[in-house]
Amino acid sequence: MNKFYKLSLPLLFLWLSTGMAWAQISVSGTVTDERTSEPLIGASILIKGTTTGTITDIDGNFSLSIQNADGATLVVSSIGYLTKEINVSSSMSNLNIQLNQDATNLEEVVVTGLASSVKRSNLANAVSTVSAKDLTGTTTIQTTDGALYGKVAGATIRSNGGAPGGGMSIQLRGISSLSGASQPLIIVDGVYISNATQRTGRASVTGAGGSNQDDGANRLADLNPADIETIEVLKGPSAAAIYGTRANAGVIIITTKRGAEGRTTVSLSQDIGFAEPLRLLGVDDWSEEKINFFFPEARRPLELERFRAAQSSGNFIDYEDFFYNNQATLLNTRVNVSGGNEKTKFFVSGNISDEEGTVRNTGFQRYSVRANIDHKISNAIRLGVSSNYIQSNTDRGFTGNQNNTGASIGYSIAYVPNYFDLRRNADGTYPVNPYFSDNPVAVTDNAVNNSEVNRFIQAFTLDIDLLKTENSFLTANIAGGLDFLQNRTLIYLPEFLQFQRAQANPGDVLKGKQESFNTNFQAALVYNWNLGRVNMNSQAGLVRLDFNNSALFNRGRGLVPGQTNLGQAAIQEINQEFNSEVQEAGIFLQQEANFEDKLIGTVGIRWDKSTLNGNPNEYYAFPRASLAVNLANFDFWSSSVFNQVKPRIAYGETAGPVGFGATFTPLGGTNIGGLLGSVVSTQIGNTQIRPETATELEFGVDVGMFNNRLSLEATYYIKNTQNNIQSLRLSPATGVNTTPSNEAELQNKGIEIALSGNIVENPNFKWFSRILFWRNQIEMTRLGIPTYTAGAFGAGLGTFLYAEGYSPTTIVGTPADPNVPGGFTIWGNSQPDFNLSFFNNFSIYKGLELSILTDWRQGGDNINLTSFLTDSGGTTNGWFDDDNGDGVPNGRQREPEPYNNAGRWVQDATFVKIREIGLYYTIPRATIQEWFGSAVQNIRVGGSVNNAFLFTNYEGYDPETSTFGAQAVANNVDIAPYPTPRRVFFHLTIDF
DSSP: OHHHHHHHHHHHHHHHHHHHHHHOEEEEEEEEETTTOOBOTTOEEEETTSSOEEEOOTTSEEEEEESSOTTOEEEEEOTTBOOEEEEOOTTOOEEEEEEOBOTTOTTOEEEOSSSOEEEGGGOOSOOEEEEHHHHHSSSOOSSTGGGGTTTSTTEEEEESOSOTTOOEEEEESSOSOSSSOOSOEEEETTEEEOOOBOOOSHHHHHTOOSGGGSOOOBGGGGSOGGGEEEEEEEOSHHHHGGGGGGOTTOEEEEEEOOOOSEEEEEEEEEEEEEEEESOOOOBOOOOHHHHHHHSOGGGHHHHHHHHHHHHHHTOOOOHHHHHHOOOEEEEEEEEEEEEEOSSEEEEEEEEEEEEEOSSTTOEEEEEEEEEEEEEESSSSEEEEEEEEEEEEEEEOOSOSOOSSSOOOHHHHHTTOOTTSOOSOOTTSOOOOOSSSSSOHHHHHHHOEEEEEEEEEEEEEEEEEEEEEOSSOEEEEEEEEEEEEEEEEEEEEEOTTSHHHHTSSSOOEEEEEEEEEEEEEEEEEEEEEEEETTEEEEEEEEEEEEEEEEEEEEEEEEEEOTTOOOGGGEEEEEEEEEEEEEEEEEEEEEEEEEEETTTEEEEEEEEEEEETTSSSTTOOEEEEEEEEEEOGGGSTTOOOSSEEEEEEEEEEEEEEEOOOTTTTSOOEEEEEETTEEEEEEOSBOOOTTOOOEEEEEEEEEEEEEETTTTEEEEEEEEEEEEEEEEEEEEOOGGGSOOEEEEEEEEEEEEEEEEEEEEEEEEETTEEEEEEEEEEEEEEEEEEOOSOOEEESTTOTTTOEEEEOTTSOTTEEEEEEEOTTSTTSEEEEEESSOSEEEEEEEEEEETTTEEEEEEEEEEEOOEEEEHHHHHHHHHTOBTTTTOOTTOSSSOGGGOOSSSSSSSGGGGEEEOOEEEEEEEEEEEEOOHHHHHHHHTTSOOEEEEEEEEEEEEEEEOOSSSOTTBOTTTTSSSSOOEEOSOOOOEEEEEEEEEEEO
16 A cells, blocks of 8 residues: 555656646737737736736737636737737637727826725726827927817816916816815826926016016926826816825826836937917007097097007008017927836927917026936836926016016007007117007017926835735835926016106016925725625725915016116015925725626725824815716626617715915014014914815716727716805904905816717828817805905906805906895806816828817807906997997997896807817838838928817907916906917838
């Protein structure tokens, strides 16, 4: 018996070993595009139910060893393609796998939280994703936020004018705050970056008023759009709750490009173009009849003499054309180097943008260098770093509002008739402008409005595999970074300008230096495991945020001629000094459960505290929950038309931070009889103040049809915003006027629909189309303080109503109406009825590609005070026409009746804009090899237009611009802005 065991055990071991050897095979093959047969680089091949896999090389080839091959399944996936499962057996050795393009993006991975991502087909929220191709594939956009127009359902985007360097505001799903955080939180590669519209000081020097009329650029303009791989937009609290205190207005997650394993690729791109005004309004001609009507009797002889002199010499000047219609040169150069091996991957880029403005002496230059490096320290430890340095220089000129200082082109020329010549004299002097306080030609030639930015953004991620088995893994994720921003500004009005000569101390300079240093740190544990047929993903972590901001503005008046040195000014003042330090901390927990891609549920919670709150040590909780049901993945589903039907529901809560200083009573400096001291402000702090909070319930359904060639995404949401901070007026007996309070409540309701797919798909012609539709309705469900009006410039010109039961976007004004809360007539509403965008891409044969993006906004009113200015000056195009034939020109009698009320300036801002057009040709690879051999991999040439055409009845340069674009409410007031440019480009890209 013992002898038998001694013989049988070795034989049994040998037999088992042989059996194991028979079950282990090596499978190789190629992964290609089903339509074009092009190899797919970096496609993932994973053995289903395990963590074992590989990726394809530069030729689309792969090789993989499989234990127990019989019954094994390979999951083959690639970004932009539908995942395919292949059953393998021991008889297979070489596979030719073809993947279909994912027209509906169901397979793309969406980053949804601090340490999680999910396949779009399993997503329970309406998260918009903008790819690199969507962002810059059609045309070259100056700024990243400007590239989002028409590409995100639920986003309302406005600019503060067409000046170089940008200046945008983005509202997601309506108004999230009446006065606080109205712009989304921006995260770049995990770094919480500043997107503040920083003060320039222009409004102080020109007399326009507060810094919200500076028309400065927000700092998302610093990023090079060509560096971005994807942008994911979490539009409401149901998706953004995991970001807690700073997510009330939504979250925009930007991921930049990374290197890939394989051959090192060098890409060189050059864009050359020009800009011209998208739209000019024209000016009204003058005649002796008009002069006799417009000017008072004592003034008429002088004006008639000037008119007749111009008539005899033919010297009539269209000042709108003279100032705005200047062709600008646009240059954009980019170099990217990317590649790597199994251990280290890199992406390095450099960018130079040099763009002139359509107004003389304006322009924007940006220099950007980026290095993204990913390194596998060991099989269990991975490190990623992203470094970006940006320097920009912007000359924005002088447009927009001012208060009779003359330091605004549009404001000044509104009052100057075309028969008076303001242009520079032969001796170098400028004529005195008898119609307004300054000569805008002299201001344009000599005044300075400059901003110079230096910025450094550094991010890092460290992933450590702590535990890894066949069916589970535990990973530690550590991430963070910093954003350092320095902005130096200079506003200068020389002493020889007409308005300055009239001052007691001519010559005005304001110099600003603003710095922000933001850091964030995050640590999380992620445990992925299986509970029977359910895949579980558990997360726990903590977050620390630090925000440091400072600003110092010094002003000098009475300058020595030719000087901008503050020490050479007779009057020197500290215009503003500001410093703030904010610390925030958060803890988050999240549990995801996925039952075979059929039922996908998530619950999570975050607790945050902030030094901005009344109690800096109190934690506020922000829960979230969601559920998606993929009905088409169940066995009972048998439809040949609908391959995806996914109803979904989600709930979440977020907050908006309390404004800095709201908990304290500010002290102002004073000097009485030479004695320095402090005086109490008329507003006192409130130590009970709470963050503004929002709750959102979102319902939706995602449908895929005809093997995912067509998809529909429909969403309905209800977003309630509580604790809106408003100033509560106090009794005069208290000795102060106001204190901040959490009184108001808002409700936003809306729908978002996205329909997209491949209408035609064959080897020689492909037509992809996408339609986005969205609308939002707002109501003030609670105000908590007496009804009031605010915003713009008062009831005589149009202002905004704050009353329960009404939207704060309601525009009211004279005449009086006692039936309306607040006592004024309702003239309009700035909220659009709906928005619709229509994108089409045509691939013709294998090299020609045409893309067109069209935007339509229906409804929504602007307060057009540009018309108010030109009517006042008699220069509005058609001013002297008399449409109703009653003998009173249009410029003195605007509808609606009764005439001369605020309704004259409230205008329908409906428009259709052909936003982007691009036509490109990719030279066939065989032709390139014939010309250059293997030295050149790809050549793409083309032309494009940004802001190609505008169709509107609105009587302004662009219905999307606003002097107050960055404000939460009252962000649709048009005052002599910089006209929006049409940008035309020619492109060349060469990949080596």
